[in-house]
Amino acid sequence: MALLPFVDVKPNGPVKAAVVWLHGLGDSGHGFAPIVPELRLPMDAGIRFLFPHAPERPVTVNGGMRMRAWYDIKTMDLSNRADEAGVRESAVAVQQLLDKLISEGLSSEQIVLAGFSQGGVIALHLLARLPYKLAGVMALSTYMCAPDKLAAEATSANKATPVFIGHGSQDPVVPMAAGQQAFHALKNLGFNVSWHDYRMEHSVCAQEVADISSFLQRRLMTMKES
Numbered sequence: 001m002a003l004l005p006f007v008d009v010k011p012n013g014p015v016k017a018a019v020v021w022l023h024g025l026g027d028s029g030h031g032f033a034p035i036v037p038e039l040r041l042p043m044d045a046g047i048r049f050l051f052p053h054a055p056e057r058p059v060t061v062n063g064g065m066r067m068r069a070w071y072d073i074k075t076m077d078l079s080n081r082a083d084e085a086g087v088r089e090s091a092v093a094v095q096q097l098l099d100k101l102i103s104e105g106l107s108s109e110q111i112v113l114a115g116f117s118q119g120g121v122i123a124l125h126l127l128a129r130l131p132y133k134l135a136g137v138m139a140l141s142t143y144m145c146a147p148d149k150l151a152a153e154a155t156s157a158n159k160a161t162p163v164f165i166g167h168g169s170q171d172p173v174v175p176m177a178a179g180q181q182a183f184h185a186l187k188n189l190g191f192n193v194s195w196h197d198y199r200m201e202h203s204v205c206a207q208e209v210a211d212i213s214s215f216l217q218r219r220l221m222t223m224k225e226s
Contacts, residue, residue, distance in 0.1 A: 003100060004093050007033045009049040016046030017110040017135065017220040018101050022054075022094065022119025024141075026067045029053045032116065035204070039213040047220055052097060054090065054118070070118045071145075078178050082121055082145035091125045102132075112219055114138035114212075117174060117202065121145050124182060127163060127191070128154040136219035138164040138212060141171055141202050143178035147185045154189055163193040164215045166208050168200035 007029035023031045029051030036049050054068040061073045071086025094113075102108055112135050115123035120142025127137045128150055137158070142165075144150070163186065167179035176197060186193045198205050204212075 001093060001096060004052040004054075004097050005029075006053065006097070007051040009033055009036050009051070011046045011048060012043065013046055015048045015106070017112075018048045018050060018106055019112045019114055019216065019220075020050045020052065020094065020097060020101070022052060022070065022113075022115035022122050023068070024117030024119055025059065025069050025073070026062075028068050035209065038209050039216065041213060041217065042221070045217070045221055047216065050097065050101075052094065055093075057086075070122050078143060078175070081143070082118075084146050087121060087125055087145045090122050091129070094122055095126060095130065098126075098130075108132040109135050110220065112136040112138065112216060114140070115142065116140040116204070117142055124186070127158050127161070128186070128189075130157055131155060133157050134161050136162045136164065136215065138166070138215065139179075139182065140166045140204065140208070141168060141174055141179070142182065143174055144182035144185055147181065150185055151189060159190050160192050162215070162219060163191060164196065164212070165193055166196045166198065166204075166211070168202060168205075169197050170200060171202045173202040 021032050033051050054070045056066050057069050058064045058066050059069050070090040072083040113123050120139040124139050124144050165183050167176045169176055183193050183195050198208050
């Protein structure tokens with residue numbers, strides 16, 4: 001499998017850590033790249049941001065139109081929304097990118113995996129199944145694929161890894177209840193999840209950006225002290 005292409009936003013100095021951030025349906029890696037300066041990270045943070053592009057595929061609920069998508073959506077019914085085979089295929093591709101960062105010299109514990117909407121589905125899928133420990137995971141305005149298989153497939157590698165779950169209380173695309181379901185599924189299995197909700201729709205807001213910045217600084221700049 002070829003490595004996923006990505007938008008690469010490098011820090012002004014040496015790379016000390018990395019964030020791999022997965023976009024939502026129909027977007028691309030360029031969609032979230034402008035958030036980096038908005039995070040107002042310290043100049044010496046040394047955090048490299050990678051924003052992969054999902055492959056293009058037909059999306060059933062959009063009349064079979066081809067667009068960038070981590071998986072097909074065959075129905076808007078949340079219990080069957082994520083095409084499980086597509087989720088697993090994309091999870092393999094994203095793990096390949098994580099593996100490459102590790103092979104280039106970063107520890108897995110210097111990497112945060114983030115995802116918005118469809119991208120968050122992939123991030124949560126990998127959180128529970130990766131064989132190595134990450135610095136943190138951020139799941140934004142998202143839900144979980146195959147929660148009924150979580151207990152059987154979960155590894156212990158990221159049980160203690162801090163997980164930031166953020167959602168808009170007025171989200172018309174992914175109802176907040178779906179994010180809460182993912183939160184509780186992980187919490188009930190002993191994962192280290194924290195819940196954050198905001199008065200917004202299917203998006204990010206200024207307060208969430210500030211909270212994300214704090215999370216990244218805690219996980220990637222103060223790890224040796226924490």
